[in-house]
Amino acid sequence: MTQFEPNFGVYSEVGQLRRVLVCRPGLAHERLTPLNNHDLLFDDLPWVDQAKRDHEDFVAKMVARGIDVLELHTLLAETLAVPRAKAWLLDRKITANEVGRGLIAGTRAFLETLDNVMLAEYLIGGLAASELPKEYRTDYLGLVRDSSGVNEYLMPPLPNTLYTRDTTCWIYNGMTYNSLYWPARHDETLLMKAIYLFHPLFAKQDINIWWGDPERSWGQATFEGGDVMPVGNGVVLIGMSERTSRQAITQVAQSLFTARAAERVIVAAMPKLRAAMHLDTVFTFADRDLVTVYPQIVDQIQPFSLYPEDNEQLKVVREKQGFIPTVAEALDLPKLRVVETPGSLYTSERQQWDSGNNVVALAPGVVMAYDRNTHINRALQEAGVEVVTIAGAELGRGRGGGHCMTCPILRDSVDY
Numbered sequence: 017m018t019q020f021e022p023n024f025g026v027y028s029e030v031g032q033l034r035r036v037l038v039c040r041p042g043l044a045h046e047r048l049t050p051l052n053n054h055d056l057l058f059d060d061l062p063w064v065d066q067a068k069r070d071h072e073d074f075v076a077k078m079v080a081r082g083i084d085v086l087e088l089h090t091l092l093a094e095t096l097a098v099p100r101a102k103a104w105l106l107d108r109k110i111t112a113n114e115v116g117r118g119l120i121a122g123t124r125a126f127l128e129t130l131d132n133v134m135l136a137e138y139l140i141g142g143l144a145a146s147e148l149p150k151e152y153r154t155d156y157l158g159l160v161r162d163s164s165g166v167n168e169y170l171m172p173p174l175p176n177t178l179y180t181r182d183t184t185c186w187i188y189n190g191m192t193y194n195s196l197y198w199p200a201r202h203d204e205t206l207l208m209k210a211i212y213l214f215h216p217l218f219a220k221q222d223i224n225i226w227w228g229d230p231e232r233s234w235g236q237a238t239f240e241g242g243d244v245m246p247v248g249n250g251v252v253l254i255g256m257s258e259r260t261s262r263q264a265i266t267q268v269a270q271s272l273f274t275a276r277a278a279e280r281v282i283v284a285a286m287p288k289l290r291a292a293m294h295l296d297t298v299f300t301f302a303d304r305d306l307v308t309v310y311p312q313i314v315d316q317i318q319p320f321s322l323y324p325e326d327n328e329q330l331k332v333v334r335e336k337q338g339f340i341p342t343v344a345e346a347l348d349l350p351k352l353r354v355v356e357t358p359g360s361l362y363t364s365e366r367q368q369w370d371s372g373n374n375v376v377a378l379a380p381g382v383v384m385a386y387d388r389n390t391h392i393n394r395a396l397q398e399a400g401v402e403v404v405t406i407a408g409a410e411l412g413r414g415r416g417g418g419h420c421m422t423c424p425i426l427r428d429s430v431d432y
C-alpha cells in the first residue's frame with residue numbers, strides 16, 4: 017500500500033524541517049534609499065549583492081540538510097506561467113486605486129510584454145512610474161512626483177518579503193493569509209494567495225485556510241506570522257504585539273478550535289516596540305525543551321490562555337504565572353531550559369536588536385543563527401545546541417533573522 021505523504025503542515029517549532037519558503041533579496045532592496053527606508057521598514061540600506069550571496073549560503077545550508085527550500089521569486093514566476101494566474105493577479109494589482117487612472121492600460125500592456133521571471137521580479141521588486149517605457153505612457157504620468165519616495169510606484173516594492181515568516185503561516189494542518197500591520201507590507205499577501213491558488217504544487221490541494229483573505233479589508237484585525245508558533249501538544253503561542261491584534265487572535269483561535277486543530281492558544285501580551293515587534297524577536301525554540309529568550313521583554317509578557325467553549329465562545333484565562341512556566345506547563349514539561357541573551361545590558365540589547373533570539377530550528381537541537389551574535393550563539397552551544405551560522409550583516413538590516421526569513425510549510429511534530 018502506498019504510504020500517504022503529506023506535503024504541508026507544521027506541527028512544532030523544532031521538529032525536522034522538511035519544506036520551507038524563503039525569499040531572496042532582489043530588486044526591492046535596490047530601491048531602498050535614505051528617504052524611503054524607514055517607510056519600507058528597513059533600518060539601513062543593504063549591500064544587495066552581498067545580501068544575495070549571504071542568502072544563497074543560507075539556502076545552501078538548509079538544502080545540505082535535505083530540506084526542500086522553495087523560493088518566492090521562483091514560485092511566483094512558475095505561478096505566472098499559468099495564464100489564468102497571471103490574469104488573476106494583474107487584474108487585482110493594476111487598478112485605479114494602485115496605479116492611478118489613465119495608467120492602467122499602459123502599465124498592464126508593458127507588464128504583459130515581460131517574461132514570467134522578469135514579471136515576478138517587478139511584482140516583488142516594484143515598478144516605478146519612471147520605469148514605464150515611453151510607448152506605454154500617457155499624459156497622466158506628468159502628475160507623478162517624488163519618484164524616490166514610496167508613493168509614486170505603479171506597483172510598490174516589497175522588500176519585506178525577505179521575511180517570509182510573517183505573510184502567511186502554517187498552523188498545524190492549515191494556514192492563514194495574514195493581514196499585515198504596516199502599509200509597506202499590505203501587498204505581500206496577495207502574491208501568496210496567487211501562489212496557493214494557482215501554483216501546481218498547491219493548486220489541487222485541499223488546504224485549510226484558518227483565517228484571512230488579502231482581497232478583503234480586516235480593519236483592526238492584523239496578524240503576522242512572527243507572532244505565531246504552533247509548538248505542539250495542541251497548543252499555539254501567539255504574540256499580541258505591535259503587529260498582531262486581539263481582534264485577529266481571537267478569530268484565528270476560534271477557527272482553530274472549531275476545526276479541532278488546536279486546544280489552547282497562549283496569547284503573549286507584549287509591549288509595542290520596534291525592537292520587539294513580534295514574539296519571535298524575543299523568544300524562539302532551539303530544542304524540544306530549550307528556548308532562547310530576551311528577558312528584558314519576555315519577563316514583561318502577560319500570558320492569557322484561550323480555550324474553546326460552547327456556542328463558538330472562547331474562555332479567556334489570565335495566567336497567574338509568567339510566560340515561560342505557562343508554556344512549559346502547556347507542553348507537559350517540568351520546565352523549559354532557557355538561554356538568555358547574555359552579557360552586559362549593552363551586549364544583550366545589541367544582540368537582541370541583531371536578531372540573536374530569532375533562531376530557526378532545522379531539527380531538534382539544531383538552529384541557524386547570525387554569525388555576529390557570538391555571545392548568544394556560544395551560550396546555545398554550551399546548552400548542547402548545534403548552531404549553524406550565516407552572515408547577518410546585510411540580511412539583518414530590516415530587523416529579522418533566521419526565524420523571520422523562513423516560513424515552514426512542512427515540519428514534523430515532536431513528542432511532549
Ligand SMILES: NC(=O)NCCC[C@H](N)C(=O)O
Binds near residue numbers: 058241242296419
Ligand atoms: N518575524 C519577524 O520578526 N520579522 C521581521 C520583519 C522585519 C520587517 N522589516 C518588518 O518590519 O516587518
